[in-house]
Amino acid sequence: MDSNAVPTITHRETIRDVFTGDAAPVLTAQHCALIRHLRVIWLPIESGGPGIDFSQPFGQDNPTLATAMAILETNDEPLAARLVAELGLLVAPYVGAGAALAPGRYALPADVAAELASAEAGITPDGQFDFSAQHAALLKGFNWTVVDAAMVAYVLEEDTETWPMPYVDGKYPYGECSYFQIDMARVLGEPYALDDNGDMVGDADKDERLENLHYQTLTALQVFLVHATPPAQ
Numbered sequence: 001m002d003s004n005a006v007p008t009i010t011h012r013e014t015i016r017d018v019f020t021g022d023a024a025p026v027l028t029a030q031h032c033a034l035i036r037h038l039r040v041i042w043l044p045i046e047s048g049g050p051g052i053d054f055s056q057p058f059g060q061d062n063p064t065l066a067t068a069m070a071i072l073e074t075n076d077e078p079l080a081a082r083l084v085a086e087l088g089l090l091v092a093p094y095v096g097a098g099a100a101l102a103p104g105r106y107a108l109p110a111d112v113a114a115e116l117a118s119a120e121a122g123i124t125p126d127g128q129f130d131f132s133a134q135h136a137a138l139l140k141g142f143n144w145t146v147v148d149a150a151m152v153a154y155v156l157e158e159d160t161e162t163w164p165m166p167y168v169d170g171k172y173p174y175g176e177c178s179y180f181q182i183d184m185a186r187v188l189g190e191p192y193a194l195d196d197n198g199d200m201v202g203d204a205d206k207d208e209r210l211e212n213l214h215y216q217t218l219t220a221l222q223v224f225l226v227h228a229t230p231p232a233q
Helices: 008-021 029-035 063-071 077-100 109-115 131-140 150-154 181-187 204-227
Strands: 040-043 048-051 104-107 128-131
Touching: 008 077, 008 150, 029 063, 040 128, 040 204, 048 077, 048 204, 063 077, 077 131, 077 204, 104 204, 109 204, 128 204, 131 181, 131 204, 181 204
Parallel strands: none
Antiparallel strands: 040 048, 104 128
8 A cells, every 4th residue: 555645444443433532542561652643743833833744743754554564573553553543642741741851952853943943932942842840731731722523524525645643732822812822821830910900910021922932842743752751551
């Protein structure tokens, strides 16, 4: 099979089964191995937010199923397809509660560092990123959009290879406020000051600092996926 091709009907049925079945997938060491190779993208919806690349989850030059089978060291393509599909349900809880990463400086894969490099990304010239406690808190506070049983039908109608991967809600990335800095400040434990009427006091410097931190969550998520310690299996 050409691993760059649209998933076969067998794989589409596998994806449908994963997202419409009664039993939720349970995280395994195989899933964790795949998660370390996932690649992130920025979805420019409203304020924007990071997510997993839904057309090429393991990177532009890495055909999905062939790459998954190489990572898993298996020739079982249906198994690889099921495990990749299950990542669509497992990544959000993995980042939000399951795995952990201590603050520190971490290296990014060279291809990823080159692709993500920008003034907003926070990547050093040698491909490192300073992952902070603030980044960790924001990743834990992400408001994820995860494909459900109703949405998966639309995913499977796509004419190109599409995997039902989760992404952060660009309008409400950390809570219920479209002015996302309010939710960010709450998550970080540094809420905006209120005046005597209970209205928020504007703070342009804080707005800018939090906005810059928000854009860095793209790199922070990639670093987390590559380096985080999985929960005990």
